[in-house]
């Protein structure tokens with residue numbers, strides 16, 4: 001699987017990046033046995049629709065997966081709707097769209113449309129259910145309940161490795177995306193032993209004391225190390241911090257995360273990619 005950061009600035013767009021949005025791609029065989037690249041976009045925050053066009057033709061999008069309905073994670077669905085419905089060369093049709101049950105209602109709100117507008121020609125809405133996996137090509141995606149002031153989910157994605165091994169096969173690898181969350185048992189379960197953990201670190205130790213909202217770098221590090229929950233869990237292969245606001249220097253949550261997690265550690269930047 002390959003992860004591309006479309007946007008990663010926390011809570012808003014920033015001078016160097018759009019807000020939260022991540023492209024996850026994996027190669028798998030279609031029903032005829034031909035190898036295809038399957039593409040999932042996680043969240044579509046302010047500015048992300050335009051930046052997504054740098055990496056993906058919306059016609060090639062196989063699923064849109066939304067963590068929660070705070071504006072910084074979903075408002076550019078309006079742009080996706082316009083693109084899919086009004087593309088001059090032909091409408092793109094509905095794309096599988098998984099997220100909170102309130103997603104359609106919230107899209108009506110940000111787009112200023114009545115509840116009679118269902119967006120059914122652009123989005124095939126499915127409500128995320130914790131523990132109920134869904135399939136996008138070779139990727140198995142499982143929602144986990146997050147701890148945030150609104151209905152929110154993290155997602156664990158299992159799929160084939162980007163590199164083919166000496167035996168000509170791809171091994172199963174895993175990636176987890178926290179969305180916005182504070183520490184909770186379900187998010188610890190989600191992160192257990194994944195190859196790559198994409199964890200928000202919006203809060204700074206000693207500065208942001210509200211709980212039940214966001215991770216700090218230290219709490220993201222504990223999540224990555226497998227020491228955050230009631231029971232010890234396997235550490236992750238690498239940790240990528242994201243959702244850092246424009247007013248916070250990356251080195252601060254990185255330093256905090258390193259107190260708890262000894263593995264490979266980076267902060268997301270727009271356009272950065274990881275192959276697992």
Ligand SMILES: [Zn+2]
Nearest residue numbers: 011070072180
């Ligand atoms: Zn957010």
Ligand SMILES: [Zn+2]
Nearest residue numbers: 068070148180
């Ligand atoms: Zn949020």
